[in-house]
Amino acid sequence: MSIESNMNITKLPQGFKAAGINCGVRRYRPDLALVFSETPCVAAGVFTLNECKAAPVVYCQALVPSDSIRAIVTNSGQANAATGPEGVENNLRMAAGLAKELGCSANQVLTASTGVIGQQLAIEKIVYGFPELVRRATNDADLFSLAILTTDLVPKTASKEVALSGGRIRITGVCKGSGMIHPNMATMLGYIFTDVVLTPELAQKYLKRAVDLSFNRISVDGDCSTNDTVFLMANGSSSVALKNTSDEEIFFQGLVDVSQALAKKIAIDGEGATKLIEVTLHGSPTQEIADKATRGITVSPLIKTAIHGEDPNWGRILARLGAEGVPAAAIEKMVLRVQGQMLFENGRPTTFDRANVRELLKSNVVKIEIELNSGSFQSVAWGCDLSKKYVEINTEYTT
C-alpha cells in the first residue's frame, strides 16, 4: 500500500483543521500548534510509562478515551515536566484558553508540550497566541507538523486513503521525534487523525496495538521521556463505519501503515543519524525472544557504530542475540543476512565478500534479517546508526 508522505501538502481527513504559528516561546521557529475537529470526536491516547510524567500527560490520561474531544493544542520549546503545581495550573490555563477561542469546554481540549524539562511554560505568550492560531487553521497539517518540532531536522507526516465497504476514509499522521533519544528536549509526540466512525473503546484498542507495532519498535537509547504521547482522533466526518471484520482489518492495517511510516521517520531523524536500520527476525521460539532480539540489536551502541562505519560486523550481532536470551541452539541454526547477503549460517560465518557488503552498507537504509529456524514467531524493529554527531549534540546541549 502506498503512503503519501512529506509531499507538498499533507491533507487532513474531512472535518479536521490545523495550524502552527510562532507565539514567542522560541525565537524564530513555530512553537504553537493546533489541530481541531469541527465536531466533537472520539479520542484515544497512549502515554509514556515514565513515572515522572509531564503535566499535560497526566491531564490527558484523565480525559481519554473520550467521545467529545474537540482539539489538541501543543507547544514546543518547554516540556512542562518537573514543574510541580505551577505546571499543572499552566496546563489547565492552556486548555481553558484554547477552549474559549473554539467555543467549547476546557475538558474537550487535549494538551501536549515538548522541550526543555523543568522550565515553567511561558503561558502568557501561549494564550496570547491562541486567536491567531485558530484564525490560521486550514485543512492541511504542514504548519502544524513544523510547530511541534524541537531538535528534529525535518517535519514528519504520513497520510493515506483507505477503501472500506461503506466508502473511502482518510488516515493522516504527524509526529516529532526522535523517540526516547530526546528525553531532555523531551519527547516523541504522535497525532493520528481519521474521519472514520469509531467508538472510544475501539479507538483506544486500535491505537494501542498500532503503537506497539510502530512507535514502540523504534530505536531508543533506553531513555523513555517524560512526555511521550500518541493521540488518535476520529471524528466520523466520512460517515463511514467499520461494518464487518474485513473493514476492521483494512482500517487497522491503514492505521499501522501510517504509524510505521511515522515511526521510521523518527528513527532516521535520530540525533546524528545517517542511516535507518531495519531488523527483521523470523523463526523465533517465542514472541518475547523475537521482540527482545530485534529491539536489542537496534539499541546496541556497538552494532549502531559498526553500521555507521559500514562494517558487516556479524560478531556483534551474534553476541547481542545471545545476550538477549536467544537460545544457543537457535543461534547455531541461524541464518543472518545483512543487505541481503548471507554472513552467518550453520553455526559459523560464511565466506562472504566483505568489500561487496561494505559497498552495500553505504545505503541510507540498512536491512538486517535473521532466520532462527526455531519456531514460528517473528518481529521487526527500526533504529539508526550512532555517530560522533550524536555525542557532539548531547555533550554540548545544556539544560
Next chain:
Amino acid sequence: MSIESNMNITKLPQGFKAAGINCGVRRYRPDLALVFSETPCVAAGVFTLNECKAAPVVYCQALVPSDSIRAIVTNSGQANAATGPEGVENNLRMAAGLAKELGCSANQVLTASTGVIGQQLAIEKIVYGFPELVRRATNDADLFSLAILTTDLVPKTASKEVALSGGRIRITGVCKGSGMIHPNMATMLGYIFTDVVLTPELAQKYLKRAVDLSFNRISVDGDCSTNDTVFLMANGSSSVALKNTSDEEIFFQGLVDVSQALAKKIAIDGEGATKLIEVTLHGSPTQEIADKATRGITVSPLIKTAIHGEDPNWGRILARLGAEGVPAAAIEKMVLRVQGQMLFENGRPTTFDRANVRELLKSNVVKIEIELNSGSFQSVAWGCDLSKKYVEINTEYTT
C-alpha cells in the same frame, strides 16, 4: 581500608605464581597468561549469562566449584567464541597442553580466552609457548596482568592483606575490561587469588556475592559478552581459616574491596572514557528500584554525554529515574547532588551555581548522589562518560 594497586609490583598470595609472554598470536603484545598454585586449590567461577558462550566458558562451568584446580591459562587476541566443535577441541588442547607442563591432569586446568569472536585459536602457537610460560612464572602478577589485555589501555590489579583471627591472609585481583562494552574484542575477565583456607561452596558463594557488588555494577552499554568470567582461587597456603563470623565478614569485605577496586578500573578504562562516574542512591522503597536506578543512570547515553560535556544536566537524571520505575512520589521528595552540590530538592531544581558545578565536573571522578527519602534500600553503580572517541573506536574497528 587501603588498597595497594598498580604499584610497581602486585604481590600474589603465598603459593601462587604467574607469568605472561608473547607466543605469537598477536604481533608484539603479551598474549599468553598463566597463574597457578603450587598445590591443588579451591576454585569458584561466575560466568556470562549470554546464551552464546565461548568454548572456555562452557568448559570451566563444568569444572567449578572445585577443590583440585591447579591453574588458569588465558590467551588474548582470540575469544574462541562462535568457533563450533573445533573451538571446543582447541580449548581442550589448551588445558591438556598446560597440564602436561605442570604435571597435573587436564581437568585441573581452567581456561579463558579474550579477543576476536569467530576466529579459531592459533592453538599450535599457544601450546608451543607453554614451556616458556611455566618457566617464567614468579610471585608477582604484573606480566600476567599485561598478557590478558586486549583494547585496555592500562593493566588492572588490586591487592590487600587482611588480618583474620588466625593470622594475615592476602587477596590479589587482576582483571581486564572494559566490561560488556567490548563484546567484540570480547571480554571482561577477572581473577582473584587468596591464600585463605576456603571450601569450594563458600568460595562460590562469596565470589557470587562479591561480583554482584562490583563487576555487576559497572557501566555497560547493554552488551553482555560471550566470554565474561570472574574466577576465585583459594589455595589455603596461609593455613588461616575463617574461624568465626567476624573472620567471615572481614574476609568477605576484603574480597569486595578488591573486586570493587578492579571494577572501577574497568569502568574508567572504558573505550573512549575520560571520567569515572559513581552513582549512589539511598532511601529507596525497594532494592530492585535502587539497583535499576543506579545502573540505569550509568548506562544512559544522554547522561554519559552530558557528563562528558561537564554539564550538570539534572533533567536527564530525573527522566531516567522515572523511566527506571522510581515512583513519582519519591522523585518529588528526592535530593539530588552532583559533586556534592545540591541540584534538585522538594520537587524542583535548586538555584545552584552552574559555573561552579561545571568547574567541579572537570574532575576525572564524578559523583552523583540521590536521596529518595522513601525507604531504607540503597545501591551504588559505576560507569564512565561517553565520548566521540568511543564512537570512533567502534566505528572503525573491523571484525
